[in-house]
Every structure is written in C-alpha cells, then in structure tokens.
Amino acid sequence: MMKLVLDPGHGGKDAGAVGNGLLEKDLNLDIARRVAGKLAAYNVDVALTRSADLELTLAQRSKIANKLRADYFCSIHTNSGGGTGYESYVFTGAQEVTENLRTVIHNVVASYCKNNGFVDRGKKRANFAVLRDTDMPAILLENLFIDHKRDADKLKDAAFRDGLAGAISKGLVQAFKLSLKQQSEKTPVKTAAAAQPSQASSFLSAKNPLAPDYVDIYVRLGQKYGIRWDAVFAQSCKETAFWRFGGDVRPEQNNFAGLATFGGKPGATFATPAEGVEAQFQHWHAYYYGGELPTGVKNLDPRRDAVLKTGWAGTLQYVEDLGGRWAPSEGYGTSIVNHYLKPMLSQQIDRWNPVEEIARLKKDGLIDSDHQPGDPVTWGELATVINRLRGK
Numbered sequence: 001m002m003k004l005v006l007d008p009g010h011g012g013k014d015a016g017a018v019g020n021g022l023l024e025k026d027l028n029l030d031i032a033r034r035v036a037g038k039l040a041a042y043n044v045d046v047a048l049t050r051s052a053d054l055e056l057t058l059a060q061r062s063k064i065a066n067k068l069r070a071d072y073f074c075s076i077h078t079n080s081g082g083g084t085g086y087e088s089y090v091f092t093g094a095q096e097v098t099e100n101l102r103t104v105i106h107n108v109v110a111s112y113c114k115n116n117g118f119v120d121r122g123k124k125r126a127n128f129a130v131l132r133d134t135d136m137p138a139i140l141l142e143n144l145f146i147d148h149k150r151d152a153d154k155l156k157d158a159a160f161r162d163g164l165a166g167a168i169s170k171g172l173v174q175a176f177k178l179s180l181k182q183q184s185e186k187t188p189v190k191t192a193a194a195a196q197p198s199q200a201s202s203f204l205s206a207k208n209p210l211a212p213d214y215v216d217i218y219v220r221l222g223q224k225y226g227i228r229w230d231a232v233f234a235q236s237c238k239e240t241a242f243w244r245f246g247g248d249v250r251p252e253q254n255n256f257a258g259l260a261t262f263g264g265k266p267g268a269t270f271a272t273p274a275e276g277v278e279a280q281f282q283h284w285h286a287y288y289y290g291g292e293l294p295t296g297v298k299n300l301d302p303r304r305d306a307v308l309k310t311g312w313a314g315t316l317q318y319v320e321d322l323g324g325r326w327a328p329s330e331g332y333g334t335s336i337v338n339h340y341l342k343p344m345l346s347q348q349i350d351r352w353n354p355v356e357e358i359a360r361l362k363k364d365g366l367i368d369s370d371h372q373p374g375d376p377v378t379w380g381e382l383a384t385v386i387n388r389l390r391g392k
C-alpha cells in the first residue's frame with residue numbers, strides 16, 4: 001500500500017507565520033488532519049509528522065518520513081510576506097517524477113483556489129530542508145497568505161479549509177491513482193439516520209417501559225450537527241442501560257453518554273435533558289468534524305478540549321471508530337452498532353390497526369358513528385367521506 005506522510009508545518013513554540021489573529025501552525029494542522037480524514041476512504045497509509053501542537057525540527061520531519069520509507073511527503077504551510085494566493089514548491093534539484101506528481105496536485109489545488117477568487121502564483125522550486133532531506137518525492141504547499149486580509153478571512157472559514165483539504169486529497173488521489181477501499185461494512189456517521197423515530201421509541205420502551213422518551217431531541221440535534229441521530233441514541237441506550245442507569249452516573253445528571261466519567265467519578269451534570277444530549281452531540285461533532293462547532297453554538301461539552309488534543313478530532317468517519325477513543329475498549333463503537341443500532345433498526349412498527357384508524361376518522365369528523373373493521377361501505381358513505389375531505 002502507498003505510504004504518505006503529511007507534514008503540518010511548525011507547531012509548539014514555533015507558531016510559523018502570524019497574522020489577522022491566526023497562527024500558521026494551527027491552520028497547517030487543521031488542514032492536514034482534514035486531508036488525512038478524507039484519505040481514510042482510500043487505499044493509502046497516511047502518517048502525520050505531528051498530529052498535535054508539537055514542536056518538531058526540520059530534521060525530525062524528514063527523518064520520520066525516511067524511517068517510514070514513505071512513498072510521498074507533503075508539507076502543508078501557509079504563506080506570509082505581503083502577497084496573496086497559492087503556490088507550491090519542489091526541491092531545486094527535483095527529478096522528473098517529483099515534478100510530474102507536483103503538477104497534478106498543484107493544478108487541482110490551484111483550481112480550487114482560483115474558484116474562490118485567489119491567484120495561482122505558480123509551480124516553484126526551492127532548497128527547503130524538508131524537500132531536500134526527504135528520500136522520496138516531496139511537495140510543499142503554501143496555501144494563501146496569513147497576513148493578507150482577504151486570504152486570512154477565507155482561512156478562518158472552516159468550510160473553505162475543508163474544501164481546500166478536499167482539493168489536496170483529490171490531487172493526491174489523482175497523482176497516485178489511489179483506489180477507494182472496499183465498500184466498508186462500517187457505519188458512516190455523517191449521513192441521514194436509517195431509523196424512524198418510532199423505531200427508536202419502540203426499541204427503548206420494549207427494553208424499559210419506564211424510560212423517558214427523548215427521541216425528538218436526538219432527531220432535532222442530528223439535523224443541527226450533521227450526525228445521524230440513531231447512532232447517538234443507540235450510544236445513550238448503551239451508556240444508560242436503557243435509562244436504567246445503575247453505574248456511576250445518576251439519572252438527574254442528564255448525562256446520557258457518560259461524559260467526563262472515569263475512575264468512578266460521576267461525571268458531568270447538565271441543566272436539562274436537551275442540554276445533556278446536545279453536549280453528547282457536540283462530543284461526536286469534535287471527533288467527526290473537528291475544531292469548530294456550527295456558527296453561533298456555544299460549547300456545552302466539558303471534554304471538548306480533551307478530544308481536540310487527541311489528534312483524532314475531525315478525522316473519524318464511522319461509528320465503529322469510537323472504539324479506543326470515546327471509551328478505552330476497542331469494541332466500544334462496534335457494540336453500539338451491533339447491540340443497539342441494528343436491533344433498533346429491525347424494530348417492526350405496527351402500522352396496521354384498523355380499529356384505531358376508524359376511531360381517528362370519527363374523531364376528525366369524517367364519519368359520525370362507530371363501525372366494525374369488517375363492515376361493508378356503501379357508495380353513499382364513501383361519497384360523503386370523500387366530500388368531507390374535499391371540504392377540509
């Protein structure tokens with residue numbers, strides 16, 4: 001399998017370029033993580049020289065790639081010095097193969113930048129240490145200027161950075177003809193829920209008839225955070241033992257996901273069930289979308305920073321990926337899927353209840369008397385019902 005090293009420039013005490021309230025090291029890391037997340041669907045081994053805010057020397061960066069015997073090295077930077085736009089670099093003495101790979105990647109990224117109104121400053125060469133000292137073909141991207149107001153405004157926009165990471169990934173996919181992984185058996189998170197709300201309610205009440213029904217809250221927050229609510233609800237069923245609790249968390253904490261519970265601590269407490277569920281969604285959001293909450297949303301999750309520090313923030317794709325991250329057990333996410341989500345999805349909702357249907361017609365004023373489900377209907381009765389419906 002192809003081995004790729006992504007190198008988010010700078011880090012730790014070395015902020016890199018600074019401007020318009022932004023630090024280069026943060027942008028580089030955010031973009032590199034997003035690229036890694038997007039490439040997770042492809043047949044490629046991706047390693048990052050740093051996945052957190054760490055200081056690394058230039059020599060350490062090339063050494064990591066050389067030790068891994070990587071096939072390609074991609075260093076991600078943000079420019080400064082008074083210009084605007086995008087440019088890329090290869091080593092001054094780069095071979096033809098390096099130049100050809102660069103051309104493919106450069107063109108995809110440049111076209112994304114151009115579509116967003118930024119100039120392509122060109123394909124450049126330089127004697128940069130990470131380009132010189134890496135044993136494999138290497139590229140260094142300078143993604144817009146941190147000290148240029150318009151560039152910085154775009155770089156502040158998570159959607160733009162995500163698109164930029166998408167363009168870099170697309171360039172890498174094209175340059176190395178990366179194939180998609182076999183259709184995953186895993187359960188994607190950033191997609192519509194597969195369950196009907198009624199399936200979730202009936203699954204829960206079958207397991208615990210006394211459980212409160214907060215399904216509507218999960219459905220609403222699933223929309224808000226772009227996360228399938230049925231998986232999050234399945235997690236709560238697991239964490240609360242179907243709202244029976246009995247572990248370290250008490251019901252009145254409104255903490256349905258064991259947030260901040262470890263070492264026997266009771267964990268976080270939330271003012272309302274809705275706030276507790278929202279904090280849970282925000283915790284998922286950090287794992288699956290990374291650093292920024294949707295605009296105007298205030299953080300309720302007490303463990304948000306802990307996720308952001310893991311280096312996994314924004315890189316997860318599947319429910320199963322939560323294993324070893326949300327909880328120490330490797331099988332944590334798989335258990336949510338196999339023991340809670342799948343049985344929920346197999347709930348049969350009884351839609352055939354003729355007695356109830358007739359009662360509803362009477363209640364809504366479409367018929368006047370009680371009827372047995374087996375009674376024949378006359379044309380006079382049918383016409384009356386249709387006309388009453390037409391009058392509504």
Ligand SMILES: [Zn+2]
Pocket residue numbers: 009010016017024077078
């Ligand atoms: Zn830099």
